[in-house]
Amino acid sequence: MSTLPVADKRSLRIEALARRAEVDEHLRSQFSARLARFGLEMAQRLHASAVSAFYPISDEPNTLPLLGALAEHGFCTALPITVARGAPLIFRQWKPGDPTSLGPMKIPEPPAGAPILEPDLMFVPLACFDRRGHRIGYGAGYYDRTIERLRANASVTAVGVAYASAEIAALPDEAHDQRLDYILTERDLIDCRTA
Numbered sequence: 001m002s003t004l005p006v007a008d009k010r011s012l013r014i015e016a017l018a019r020r021a022e023v024d025e026h027l028r029s030q031f032s033a034r035l036a037r038f039g040l041e042m043a044q045r046l047h048a049s050a051v052s053a054f055y056p057i058s059d060e061p062n063t064l065p066l067l068g069a070l071a072e073h074g075f076c077t078a079l080p081i082t083v084a085r086g087a088p089l090i091f092r093q094w095k096p097g098d099p100t101s102l103g104p105m106k107i108p109e110p111p112a113g114a115p116i117l118e119p120d121l122m123f124v125p126l127a128c129f130d131r132r133g134h135r136i137g138y139g140a141g142y143y144d145r146t147i148e149r150l151r152a153n154a155s156v157t158a159v160g161v162a163y164a165s166a167e168i169a170a171l172p173d174e175a176h177d178q179r180l181d182y183i184l185t186e187r188d189l190i191d192c193r194t195a
Helices: 008-021 025-046 064-072 142-153
Strands: 050-052 076-081 090-093 121-124 157-161 182-184 189-191
Touching (some): 025 064, 025 121, 025 157, 025 182, 064 076
Parallel strands (some): 050 076, 157 182
Antiparallel strands (some): 076 090, 182 189
């Protein structure tokens, strides 16, 4: 475990999100294309049955080309649904072009009638990360609870998606934090499984 105080998470998040806001449009576009190529290759290599990604909001990396490429190649794709505060996310089938509505966190979600999927490959948002696979998200713990639930029932590969500017040397971590398997940035694919 890290020796940094957990109270530092909030300031690290704020600083990392400020750096992310400064990423220029050219780099954003390049990373979105890289994410689509990498994500498709990983899904093919892992023979994924269902792949989830997040619907990009604000200045998050754009995952829509990734979801489009996966769907075009026959993969079942899904977006997360916020059920209740403190509960793990669920995932409903969705691909670009399908309808959405704003969920409780004001993030586009698939409609309630869309089939529920259990992803075995997840692309996960984050504010900042370290090379051990620890992440700081937005503070509600949804992804930690979700990854823990999925890992308890089956094998799931969790890939953090972030710009390189989100990297921190060492993040504070707690017992409930779930490590990512990989982190993809515009520069690197970081394998966190042996860290």
